[in-house]
Amino acid sequence: MFNRAQMVLVPVMAALLASACSTGGAVQIGGASNLAVVPSDSLPAPTAGDYAAAARPFIIGPYDIVSIDVFGNEDLNLKEIQVDAGGRITFPLIGTVEMAGKTPGEAARTIESMLKGRYLRNPQVTVNLTETSSQVIAISGEIKKPGIYPIVGDMTLLKAIARAEGWTEFSKKREVLVFRKVGGQQYAALYDAKAIERGQYADPELYPNDTVVVGDSQARRNMKDFITVVPPIVGPLIFLLGNNN
Secondary structure, three states: OOOHHHHHHHHHHHHHHHHHHHHOOOOOOOOOOOEOOOOOOOOOOOOOOHOOOOOOOOOOOOOOEEEEEEEEOOOOEEEEEEEOOOOEEEOOOOOOEEEOOOHHHHHHHHEEEEOOOOOOOOOOOOEEEOOOOOOEEEEEEOOOOOOEEEEOOEEEEHHHHHHHEEEEOOOEEEEEEEEEEOOOOEEEEOOOOHHHHHHOOOOOOOOOOEEEEEEOOOHHOOOOOOOOOOOOOOOOEEEEEEEEO
């Protein structure tokens, strides 16, 4: 589910976490030329260009399912029509309508403008996003139910873990990674979920196309009754992995 760069980064993150805990958060990195610590306490939020749309979270994308109502014109109402792979639908009278990258409100205004004058005097259109396949996050690693999960509304890291049915016996809560691409740059953040649960820093917000990887506590597999006490990191460690364009 995650690529080679992510697989390589997991053990690197574990070593960095140990370094951060033992040195009070100071981290020095050598080796990989495309790995750098970003002086920030959070991952950057995706920009409009990362989604081809300015608003969040309700953005229509390929394979999403929408319902369209035209007030007073039941023959034009469409229930649960799927957006095609190119981000379009076919609508009665007006033909092809570009839907991807628009909010439901923007899509409604587009349909109104295409209907107005030629077919209806003053159309009133409502578009509802009923099911999304395009706004998703991937959750993998040591979690009860890895998979692809939709984002509708606000989604945080702990909410995403709960959506995936929570931690396993061997989850390493202090090694939770979030990968994100912003403006062609690939970022990664290392979070201590135990510290977040204690309220020591904020539960980070997730965005569509994020990948969450939960670490595996090999020590607990080998010695289930052995407890290692590691001080939580003060905040997340943010990494810039390089340009993946």
